[in-house]
Amino acid sequence: MKPSVVMIEPNGHFCSDCAVRGAAVCSSLDAAELREFEHLGRRVHFDGGETVFSEEDITTSFYNVLEGVMRLYKLLPDGRRQIVGFALPGDFLGMNISGRHNFSADAIGVVTVCQFAKAPFGRFIEDRPQLLKRINELAIRELSQARDHMVLLGRRSADEKVATFLLGWRERLVALKGLSDTVPLPMSRQDIADYLGLTIETVSRTFTKLERHGVIEIIHGGISLLDPARAEALAAA
Template structure:
């Protein structure tokens, strides 16, 4: 089970969090929390619980009652949905700064599983909704974030419908690099916390196709496969390939 602690002293110095709490959290700069003043951050902190998950632990499951909102402060999670025919589709991946649980439905539409050690701030859903009513600027930031995520979903729909395997994988790498850049990670080495099967289930491909495509991109010197990820050697060619 995920471990959880509370109180102002609950935030250990791990994954961007410091003992100073929300006001000193480095993740705040890339999260919707950046819209809040120091006083408002203190108010937000009183609502939060610090949750730690090990790799492969589940934060919440599809069909589960939506009782909380989560801000990812460390690690990465896989967001998947079980289809009626029993197949799994990976809807996406949550990274540092992402908010989860902001669904309008009363039950979760996806399952969120940790791909690596993960830390999140957990907020009771009703308490968080009350805070948004009182802090319109926070609601505006959440709307902006929702618009960004809608754009990602639309790009994925186009990706799945119109492109071949090489274009899909190249687009996935370019998009992931862009998401990392949004949180200040601009290294040419792209960390891939998700496995080949996760990427395949996300892009509508087989794991064999994903592996062959990555190997081909490596052979053509667009990328270099390294432990834990890939090194992006030729971004202009990758971007052209991704369309």
Template sequence: MLEAGHPCGDCAARCRAICSVLENDELKTFRKSGATMRLAAGETLFYEGDPARSVYSLARGTLRLTKMLPDGRRQIADFLFPGDFLGLTLEEGHSFSAEAVTPVEICRFSSARFEAFAAIHPQLERRLYALAAHELAAARQQVLRLGRKSAAERIASFLLMLAGREQDSGSTTKSNAREVFLPMSRTDIGDYLGLRIETISRELSAMKAQKLIRLASTQRIEILDLERLEDITAGETNVPGCVCA
């Protein structure tokens, strides 16, 4: 629990952020070593190839990591949510562009200052290692999702991933624990899952018809049958009317 008046006291991502392992005084020092940035939806935090001189902790909003393919197509590598950490790399430049899907608030630290602070706070280094391991596991899941899963399996796993993120953030309650918020567009989802927009719409309609989900709005989906959605993700059942690509 942060003390009254703490500069990070109103941070909704506090429990998930890399700085969650720091005590009050340590967190104050850490916060003072950085700065707060705000971006409007559509603005770019950094471009692919830009010098990697800063690291970032996402406090509010959603970012997407994108890469342009040689033929001009866009691939979304990941969506980042409050508490996620980005920018740390062994390369001189960023491998992806980071763009705001929604208005975002970000804590920015120079890479040199962050590394110096982490060197004398081993709990921060351990937290960074855990985040890196989680990111590697997520990257492997995405390779599996794109390489072997059907369209229905990709969308089901995507919805479950988002539902899990909302639960981890503490933004859900018992009454809405299975409600999923989609701040990104259908085009974004398609570029992340490797699917056409028409396929996404068709798959969601089929899941709705089977009473697996309810389309509350274009940005809100309620999961009605969690177990069957998990079975689809695992490839143990099919959704009538769904296609493979």
């Protein structure tokens, strides 16, 4: 949204003490490779609402999310928006065939990424099939998630969509931060609506309904999952 004011940490970044080391692309590299890799990426910070890249932009960098949440979305000419995913720490962004990012990415709250210039990264990958394999794995995993989301968008009711989203989001946070029934939702209701192919009003009403039925409690900045079993039942339908 607003002009990107980016702070670049001049040098104080080390893969060895990186939060996502092990989960991200770099998990495929050994200690020696990692030391070389370190020089390719630089940590960059974004504030909430800032756009990291836009769909029509020529791809000049790849990004490894280290911290925070991003919304990934596409816009129709008339302004309708579809959020195609939320990126969390460990996610790798920027791979494409066309030479352009085919979706836009905004920071939701403060975000730190590890940014790689395209050309050097491409050269580095050239003689490291392990890294390519890792990137391929990430792409295939995302493809599978994308297909699941198509099912949700095309064939599920509003109630099912919201329940499925809450469970899926919780699942991702569990994998990242461990189990908790308190589920922070850093994205807005509008973001959730645009992710689920609904309107903001329908999302709000569905949240209220789930709360009335004792499935969730709406808390500040998120929800508390009171009855996971019932939520699962709603999601499966």
